Structure formats: C-alpha cells, structure tokens
Amino acid sequence: MKKYISLLLLLLSTTFFAQQKRLVTSIDTTKNKIGAEFKLTIKTDVDTLSKVVFPKLKNIGALEVIRSYPIDTVKNNDRYELIKKYGLTQFDSGKYSIPSVKIMINNKPYYSDSLKVEVANVVVDTLKQKMYDIKDIVPVENTIGDWWKxxxxxxxxxxxxxxxxxFVKKQQKKKIEEEVYKTPIEKATNLLNSLEKKELWQKGEIKSYYSELTDIARNYIEEAIEIPAMESTTSELIAGLRAASVKKKMTVTQETIENLERVLKQADLVKFAKSKPVEYEITEDRNKIQKAILTLDNAIPVEVEIEEDTLLNEAQKQxxxxxxxxxxxxxxxxxxxxxxxxxxxxxxxxxxxxxxxxxxxxxxxxHPTKELLESEWVKSEYGNPGIVIETPKVLKRIDLTKSLPKNGMALIKEMNSFAYGSVLDNFYLLVSTYKYKQDSTAVDLKKSMEVSLQALESQGAQNMIVKQEDFQTPEGVTGIKGYGTFTRINEGTRSSEKLYYELLLFSQDGGLQQIMIFHEEGDLYANEISERVLNSVELKQVSK
Incomplete structure (x- = not known):
C-alpha cells in the first residue's frame, strides 16, 4: 500500500513540475543599486490557439513595478513564444524575494519561479568622487506644441x-429703406407696423417707443413737406408745418395739427421728464400719429405723372x-x-x-516629417539580442521572410523585424535582429552590409552611392555604418526621387542587429529625426 501511495505522489509531483515547465522565469541581475531597474522576464511556449493572460501589476512582493513592457511574440513553426517583461525597483536596501506571478493559460493558472534579489546602497566616497555645484534649472520642453497659436x-x-x-450690413441697413420704399407715406406706414411688432411699450420700454414713434412722424414731414423736422423743437416744427400748409396750399384742419402737437409734447415729457402714460394713452397717441400722417399726405397736392414704374404690379415690386x-x-x-x-x-x-x-x-x-519630429517619442526594446531605441512612433512588427532568399532563410534560426512606414514612403525606419543556426563568434559585417544594400536595390533603389565608417554605441559595442544616397522612381508621377539612407550593423552572440533609415534628401526635419534616433541606440553587450 505504501508503494502505491509513493508512486501516486511521484506521478502527481511529476505532473506538477511538468506543468510548471510551461513558464521560464529569469532576471537580468540579482544585485542592483537603490532605485535601479530589475528586469523580470517570463516566457511561455504555447500553440497558436492558446489564450495567455499576463497580469497587470503595480507591485510584485516588496518591489514596485515601474514599467510593464509590451508582450513580444516569436513564432516558431506552429507555436508561439510569448515574452513578458516587468521593470521592478526598490528604494530601500536589503535582500528581497520576488514571489511567483500567476499567468492564466487557457483559463488555467500557472506560476513563475520565485527569485532572490539584493538591493545595495550607493556608496559615495567624497575623496574619490569629485563634487560639483548644483546645476541651474533646466527649462521643461514644451509638450503642448504650437497648435493653440x-x-x-x-x-x-x-x-x-x-x-x-x-459693419457693412449695418451701413447698408441705413440705405435699404430708402431704396425699398418708393414714397414717404409708404415708408412711414411700414415703419409704424414694424414698431408695433417690436412691442416696446409692452416690454416696459416706453421711452424708446415714443422716440421711434415721433421720429417716424418727423421723418415723414421732413421728406414729404420738406421742412427741417428732425432738427426742430416741437414748437418750431408745428410753426413750420402751419407755414408750409399755407405755402403749399394744403387743406389741413386745426384738429390734425393740434393732435400732432399733443403727441409730440407727450413724447417730450416721456423722454425728458420721465412721464409714464398709461396703456390707453399710448394706443391713442399711436393712432393720432398715424391719422395725422395720413391726413397730411392726403392734403399734399399731387401732380399725376404717368411713369413706367407706376404700372408695376405688387409681384414685380416684391x-x-x-x-x-x-x-x-x-x-x-x-x-x-x-x-x-x-x-x-x-x-x-x-x-x-x-x-x-x-x-x-x-x-x-x-509637413509630415515635421509633425513626426514634434510628436511624443517613445523608447522601446526590439528583437533578440535587444536593441533599445527611441522613435517618434512605436515600431510595428513586420514579416520579412518572403523578401529574403530561401538559401538565406535556411541559415536563420530566429528573425525579428520592426518598422515604421514602408519602403515606398519618403520616410522609413527598420529595426531587425537575426540569430543564425550555426554558432559563430562573429558575423562578417561588411558582407552583411553588401547583402542589405543589395536587398535595397532589389526593392527599387538605383544609382546608389555608398560610404562606410566605424560606429560605436555609448555602451562600447562596435559596428559599422553605411550611408549615402540613391534614386527611386515614383510610381505615381513616374519621376525620380533622391533619398538619403543610413544603415547600422552590429554583430553579437552569433547574430546580427540592423537599423536602417532613409528619407528624402534635403529634408531638414527628417535629418533631425535620424540623428536623434541613431544617438539613442543602446545595445546590451552580450558576454562571450
């Protein structure tokens, strides 16, 4: 019985450990300084139909997650290798344990290995380390941009x-009435109707109402009877009206003139003495003005003239x-x-x-490259061995297997390519890493440079000028740089375009790391982008 139990436990433990083998856990270093980054890497190998969920974490144990890197996917035949990285840090010295992280694969939990790390104090020796003055305040870059201007x-x-x-409409409005109304009486009648529609006195604006009402009457008298009514006082207006009626032989009753005078004096009281007539008085004054205007118009002698304009009907007039x-x-x-x-x-x-x-x-x-230069840049790691680079946009994974010859693909064990734009655009950025099946301490970079340039020629580059020089990253990784110009036929316009290119190649751990940029020659913004991208290149030196 004990043998059966032991056998069962052995099978269970074997199954458990076999299950755990689906996750591979690693960390870039087990000892770091306070505030420095530990990079925790979790890899899993699954088929193409599997669903894998990596958790979003703010802390893993006592360590803070300062960055959750995007999941990197590597295809191996009919399977995928998913690589997830977490950037961890701690601001207190000591020894810490990174606990297991739960990963869900097809709704089943799997756990990463726990690891031990040590956070050490930063030792400052003032005898060996030179002390410097505090630097001036550095102005912050304007991230808002100039769009608001x-x-x-x-x-x-x-x-x-x-x-x-x-302003033009207001000036025209002063003249439109004179052009629309053919006679003073027509104008006065329409203005009286418009005044009633405004409902000024109903809204409590009695002073404005009387002002417009008397202005209509004065304006009519000035235009029709030709006396300076707008500039005269009430007394002067009435005296002038009496004199004009005699001169022009107008038949005007004394009642009409008295009613007009009464309304004008009422308006003066409203405007200057703040008098407030009641509703029926306002209505009577309006009727008196209208009746006075009609009476005056009928009293003016009219010479009948047959004109073509008088034969226009109302529809033609409108x-x-x-x-x-x-x-x-x-x-x-x-x-x-x-x-x-x-x-x-x-x-x-x-x-x-x-x-x-x-x-x-x-x-x-x-300008497209100006907008690209002023966009929010991102810093990411691509490929294996990793290339850390800063770009205006996140590079997208692309498949270059079809563009390489079959005999070349037979030598490649692993290939990762990421790009912005396409080879037909006027700005193109490509980051690629290759690992070869045969173990080798170094790759012939000059030969690789020739192959890369030949591939560019096969995609339409002509009249290529090639210059080469050594290149070294700040970390001390050396490589070569190829640069120059080439022409390309624009398929849309059938005209030739001259492009400038830069190509960096590095060889590490039996593999090849490549960065290529090309853009229109003379594009100052693209030149700035290229310079910033190439200055940001970081390659982790692989130990040999």
Missing amino acids: YLLAIVIIAGIGALVYW KQIQIQLKKKRNKRIAITVASVLFLLLATTAYFVATKGFTYVKDNVLG
Missing part, C-alpha cells in the same frame, strides 16, 4: 471677418425688392471675403519676409 489666429481672423460683415436685397447680401459677403483674404495675405507676407517661405509652408500647410 494657429487656433487663436483662425479665431481672430474669423472675428475680424464677422465684424466687417456686421421681386425687385428681393433682387436688391440679394445684391446687398452678396456685396457684404464679397467685402468680408476680400477683407479676410487681405488679412491672410498680409500675415503670410509678413511671416515670409521675417521667417522665410519654407517656415510659412511647413507651419501653415504642414
């Missing part, structure tokens, strides 16, 4: 355009009014557009004179 300029120009439109209004509206729009265009041209001319045409073109019309 362009938005403000658009708002200001639109505001000026709206102001010009409003049509003419609409045509006039449309012309006025089109004129306002034309003046507004012309003003805005003038402002744009003046502003553009100023910036061209002070900043240059290229500056205006790139900042107003936009």
